[in-house]
Amino acid sequence: VLFLVSTYTDGVPPLTCKWFCQWLHEASNDFRVNKSILAGMKYAVFGLGNSLYSDNYNTVGRNIDKWLHKLSASRVFPFTEGDENVAQSKQGSLKLDFDSWKNDIISILPGNFARLTMNASIGIIESESEDVENSESEEDKEEDDVVDVEDVGKAMSNNVNGVLVKRKSTKAKREMITPELSKSLTKQGYRLVGSHSGVKLCRWTKSMLRGRGGCYKHTFYGIESHRCMETTPSLACANKCVFCWRHHSNPVGTEWKWKMDSPDIVVKGAVNNHYDMIKQFKKQGVPGVKPERFAEGFSIKHCALSLVGEPIMYPEINKFVQLLHEKGISSFLVTNAQFPEAITNLIPVTQLYVSVDAATQESLKKIDRPLFKDFWPRFIKSLKALSAKGQRTVYRLTIVKAWNSDEIEAYANLVSLGKPDFIEVKGVTFCGDSKSSDGLTLKNVPWHEEVVNFVDQLAQMLDGYEIASEHEHSNCVLLAQTKFKISDGGWNTWIDYSRFHELYQRYQATGECFTALDYMKKTPPWALFGAKERGFDPVETRWRLGYMQAPKPPSHGA
Numbered sequence: 001v002l003f004l005v006s007t008y009t010d011g012v013p014p015l016t017c018k019w020f021c022q023w024l025h026e027a028s029n030d031f032r033v034n035k036s037i038l039a040g041m042k043y044a045v046f047g048l049g050n051s052l053y054s055d056n057y058n059t060v061g062r063n064i065d066k067w068l069h070k071l072s073a074s075r076v077f078p079f080t081e082g083d084e085n086v087a088q089s090k091q092g093s094l095k096l097d098f099d100s101w102k103n104d105i106i107s108i109l110p111g112n113f114a115r116l117t118m119n120a121s122i123g124i125i126e127s128e129s130e131d132v133e134n135s136e137s138e139e140d141k142e143e144d145d146v147v148d149v150e151d152v153g154k155a156m157s158n159n160v161n162g163v164l165v166k167r168k169s170t171k172a173k174r175e176m177i178t179p180e181l182s183k184s185l186t187k188q189g190y191r192l193v194g195s196h197s198g199v200k201l202c203r204w205t206k207s208m209l210r211g212r213g214g215c216y217k218h219t220f221y222g223i224e225s226h227r228c229m230e231t232t233p234s235l236a237c238a239n240k241c242v243f244c245w246r247h248h249s250n251p252v253g254t255e256w257k258w259k260m261d262s263p264d265i266v267v268k269g270a271v272n273n274h275y276d277m278i279k280q281f282k283k284q285g286v287p288g289v290k291p292e293r294f295a296e297g298f299s300i301k302h303c304a305l306s307l308v309g310e311p312i313m314y315p316e317i318n319k320f321v322q323l324l325h326e327k328g329i330s331s332f333l334v335t336n337a338q339f340p341e342a343i344t345n346l347i348p349v350t351q352l353y354v355s356v357d358a359a360t361q362e363s364l365k366k367i368d369r370p371l372f373k374d375f376w377p378r379f380i381k382s383l384k385a386l387s388a389k390g391q392r393t394v395y396r397l398t399i400v401k402a403w404n405s406d407e408i409e410a411y412a413n414l415v416s417l418g419k420p421d422f423i424e425v426k427g428v429t430f431c432g433d434s435k436s437s438d439g440l441t442l443k444n445v446p447w448h449e450e451v452v453n454f455v456d457q458l459a460q461m462l463d464g465y466e467i468a469s470e471h472e473h474s475n476c477v478l479l480a481q482t483k484f485k486i487s488d489g490g491w492n493t494w495i496d497y498s499r500f501h502e503l504y505q506r507y508q509a510t511g512e513c514f515t516a517l518d519y520m521k522k523t524p525p526w527a528l529f530g531a532k533e534r535g536f537d538p539v540e541t542r543w544r545l546g547y548m549q550a551p552k553p554p555s556h557g558a
Contacts, residue, residue: 001041002105003064004098006048009369011056021060028067036072043068044077046101048094050084052252052371057081077105086174087257093178176236176251176258185235185250190307191277193269194261196314199231200307201277209281209297210288212543216471217304217332219527219535220424220478221351222494226293228302229329231270233263233314238338239368241357243400243428250308254371256315263320267327271300300327301497306334306353312342321349325504330497334396338372340381344388348507348514350500351392354382354418358403359410367403383418392495392516395420399454400428401446408454412461421484421516422493423465425455427475448475455479468493469527471535478529484520491528494521 008014013021027033045068047061058081065079082097083089091097176196177185190198204215204225214225236251236258278297282289303324305311312335314320321331330350335343337354346352358364361376372378386393395418399405415423427446446454452470455477459465468480468491484492496519503514526533536542 001043003043003045003061004048005045005061005064007053007056007058007060009366011059013060017060021064024064024067024071028070033071035070038068038071038073041068041073042076043073044075044105045079046082046098047079048082048084048098050252051081051088052085052254055373076108077101080104084251085253086176086178086251087253092174093180095178095180173257173259176234181235181251191273193231193273194265195259196235196261197231197233197266197270198235198307199229199270199273199277201274201281202228202230202304204228205230205278205297206281206286208540209278209290209293210286211290211293211541212288213473213536213540216424216426216474216476216478216535217302218537219471220422220469220493222497222521222523223302223330223332224296226297227300228304229270229274229300230304230307231274232305232307232309232311233266233317233320234311235309236313237309237336238313238372239310239336239370241368243367243398252371253313256313260315263314263316263323266320267323271327274300300329302330302332304332304334306332310336310339312339312346317342318345318347321347322508325501328501330495330500335382336368337379337382338370338375340378340385343382343385346389348389348391348504350495350497351394352386352389353394353396353424354386354420356383356395356397356411356414359407359414363404363407367400380417383414386418386420390513390515392422393418393420395423397423397425398428399425399446399451401444401450403444405446405450405454408457409461411458415462415465421481422468423455423458423479425451425458425477425479427451446475448472451475451477467529469523469535470529473536483517486522490525491523492520493523493527495519496521 005017006014012018027037028035045061045065047058049056049058049061051057061081062079065075069075080097080101081090082094082101084094086093089097091100177192182192185192185198188200190200192198202215202225204213204218205228208214208218208224208226214223215228217223217228218225234256236253236256238252238254240252275298278294282294311317311333321333324331332351332353333346333349334353334355337356343352343354358367364370364376364379368375395415397411427448427450428444452467455467459467459479462479464482465479466482466485467477468484469478470476478493480491480493486492499519503518506512507514525531526538527535
């Protein structure tokens with residue numbers, strides 16, 4: 001019997017394996033159970049884990065191997081670990097670890113039995129995966145391209161001043177993007193840049209190219225969604241959030257340990273791929289693309305560094321941002337609040353976000369599933385570091401109903417630490433029921449009115465904040481410091497992008513600092529909270545789900 005098993009948060013087994021592990025544990029430790037009940041059974045165990053979660057790395061696989069042995073089953077091959085951490089994986093990736101183990105198992109099985117056994121096992125695996133995602137079926141039939149693993153430096157001897165010195169073996173740094181990761185992200189619509197970066201055409205970019213409305217950043221801050229590039233210089237992240245809409249296909253890490261591409265290569269690759277995706281969007285025959293918007297799309301004005309992963313992990317993030325600004329591209333950078341020193345050392349960006357996914361240590365651990373053991377102190381330090389930044393700062397709160405929607409008072413306490421200019425509160429995006437998302441379902445997605453109610457209660461607990469704007473379509477509401485409020489009841493939440501670039505160039509030349517108030521701009525009436533448009537730009541044409549035709553213009557009569 002061959003066991004392939006993963007380890008979930010806090011070292012517990014997956015839901016589908018929980019009962020079996022509980023029975024096996026009890027049977028192997030209960031004195032009333034005959035310890036020879038599995039005599040005659042031969043087995044091998046392959047554990048799937050990530051060594052970055054060091055405390056519980058492959059705990060479930062180790063336990064199953066131990067419990068089976070205690071019940072007199074015969075181990076035909078030593079317990080083997082598959083490591084998702086590319087930098088530490090023995091073979092270079094989780095798949096290559098498995099392939100190596102599989103070949104070892106085949107080599108010890110007799111003749112045709114080996115082929116029959118492995119084919120049957122693979123068949124079972126494929127049939128189970130179809131329940132998770134049927135769209136994989138065609139891709140799974142394709143032959144995977146596997147590259148050679150980098151040679152690992154062997155222990156060497158060296159004569160220094162007549163003394164024989166043994167050098168420690170060193171590993172060459174590996175690329176972050178493995179063949180399996182490349183296949184997964186490409187299928188999700190990403191264009192991969194170099195060995196650790198990616199770019200993707202946002203759905204709102206596509207929407208505004210067709211004149212069908214912009215994203216919440218268009219409503220809140222005045223970006224042109226069709227001229228916005230969504231990218232990241234680091235596909236790796238320090239969390240595995242339960243609501244991550246990237247299917248947890250990106251790597252994780254607490255420090256940079258991969259090969260690194262230069263920032264100019266990353267920026268150039270991202271821009272070129274973004275433009276190519278716009279060309280392909282029109283070539284695919286998508287109806288309604290406006291010629292003027294299409295032409296403007298080839299002049300990027302904004303960059304959302306929020307695609308996937310943790311962009312601030314990239315060691316050259318400052319140079320990366322500098323290159324964007326030199327091209328006249330504004331920067332919206334999102335960080336997961338686990339790298340406070342990087343926040344402190346970050347040069348001015350147009351707008352700096354911190355994801356505040358929970359308000360207590362317990363709920364943050366449950367929702368973000370961070371790699372850092374000291375994740376809470378890092379989280380608090382990151383919020384405090386935000387308060388020292390002179391430019392526009394934002395807390396991004398994702399509301400997961402029944403998970404963190406009742407932590408309003410605790411959220412209010414966190415606001416006092418970072419003193420953000422703005423607070424975006426957004427209902428969690430539903431990505432489909434998934435066992436891997438710890439039971440996150442459509443029931444966890446709040447209605448827009450529930451988000452508004454949450455924000456209203458939060459505002460009442462805060463001094464100097466009021467609701468300024470909303471984007472109903474994105475289920476998102478904006479709180480702003482009252483210093484951005486105008487005496488006539490309006491707001492200055494929009495950004496004067498030309499002014500920002502002037503201020504940044506002056507900062508580069510003289511070191512003179514500037515603040516969020518130096519490049520604010522008046523928010524149009526339709527974008528204000530309470531307006532009948534509810535955040536939808538009236539210049540655009542709204543298409544509602546289920547209606548295949550655009551609204552007809554009103555008849556003016558004779």
